[in-house]
């Protein structure tokens with residue numbers, strides 16, 4: 001675990017604040033044996049879409065093959081001997097109708113894994129380990145823990161295995177993976193409710209903060225001594241792909257800007273709900289984004305009037321949380337600005353100069369990792 005003392009010795013002036021690690025992929029959505037859509041995929045693409053939308057600078061490490069066919073903001077590493085990861089998402093195979101499994105995923109092509117040597121040498125405040133096709137190796141996560149103040153992990157990067165014949169994605173128990181012993185050194189583990197059954201939440205919450213997303217019902221945050229349900233936003237679901245990724249992007253964007261954990265989780269729910277309303281990678285309306293940024297700034301001003309001396313308060317709902325939910329909900333109702341709701345391209349993504357300075361990120365990263373987990377814990381019970 002990163003201790004407060006260790007974190008305070010880290011350099012305070014850094015270029016990169018958010019480091020996203022995970023491969024871009026090609027997503028093919030299939031229904032009734034017909035290709036419904038093909039789009040850019042991978043948690044890294046959905047997350048950077050949100051983080052960029054919130055004007056937060058980030059760095060991204062991703063690998064693709066020479067066949068990679070989408071314009072992206074962050075140039076991936078091109079591997080001449082490998083093909084881009086491809087997922088086929090079947091919306092009519094084995095779906096249970098209980099809202100748990102919304103699609104059957106097959107990884108039909110896998111690009112190279114991301115290795116420690118692929119990561120930048122500079123320190124980051126927030127690291128995001130967000131693989132989709134098995135590209136995050138245990139040694140890669142180890143390196144991320146070394147170079148980032150706080151690491152956020154999507155459990156899908158850790159527990160996916162792929163059928164050797166047709167690539168169907170299956171899940172294994174977290175404790176059976178080589179990642180389990182690293183839990184005390186990560187900040188947040190995010191899982192969907194479908195994935196959460198592959199870990200013992202009661203055990204894992206002793207080591208790190210756990211966030212379980214639950215589709216249209218929002219999400220739940222668990223920490224060592226408490227848990228909170230965070231309300232959803234209504235949405236007309238078109239395609240669930242990437243909802244969890246956009247959630248994580250919004251959650252981290254909120255924390256980077258200094259929001260308390262429950263308010264940041266609301267931002268996650270908001271971006272998750274916006275994502276399911278579009279097929280593939282969502283395009284966020286610029287007026288909506290501006291309104292969300294304004295609401296976040298307004299929310300931070302409210303904090304100035306509250307005493308929040310106890311670290312655990314970062315996990316509890318600050319006064320005005322429900323009002324913040326209502327304000328974000330009304331931002332969602334802004335009608336799209338037709339001239340601006342154009343397809344996303346690198347040329348209309350925010351320029352570095354337009355990105356706003358973020359004053360509180362280091363304090364927030366330290367708080368998140370250290371506040372309620374202040375006792376340094378060296379091992380997970382039963383593991384070295």
Ligand SMILES: Nc1ncnc2c1ncn2[C@@H]1O[C@H](COP(=O)(O)OP(=O)(O)OP(=O)(O)O)[C@@H](O)[C@H]1O
Nearest residue numbers: 192213214215216218235240242243244269272273
């Ligand atoms: N139908 C919906 N209506 C409103 N909000 C939704 C809906 N579906 C998802 N969300 C929001 O997005 C978040 C993440 O969704 P979900 O739990 O489905 O993640 P996921 O299964 O990891 O998604 P994916 O694997 O498709 O990326 C939820 O916590 C919720 O806030």
Ligand SMILES: O[C@H]1[C@H](O)[C@@H](O)[C@H](O)[C@@H](O)[C@H]1O
Nearest residue numbers: 027041042043087132242245
């Ligand atoms: O683009 C999608 C998205 O990133 C999903 O979260 C992931 O589960 C899929 O594997 C991927 O193809």
